[in-house]
Amino acid sequence: MARIIEVLPQDSEIEELTSPKNAQAANAMKHRREVKRRLDDYLERAELRKALGLENDEDF
Known part of the structure; x- marks a missing residue:
């Protein structure tokens, strides 16, 4: 099973996300x-x- 690890964003990523510079951003x-x-x-x-014990149930 894959392990999920939370990663803290870098300051540059936070800055980019909070203030897009143009329409593409x-x-x-x-x-x-x-x-x-x-x-x-x-x-x-x-x-x-x-x-719920439904790990293999695709209909859920």
Whole structure:
């Protein structure tokens, strides 16, 4: 099973995320947030499946 490790962002990454300089940077920031949200949702569902004993159930 894969191990998930939380990594603290560097100061330069935080600065980039908080103040996009142009439309492309704003779109990249939006995309990163969407991907992170989907990953968080997936991990939450996986944790719930594990807690319920449904690890191999794809219908949940």
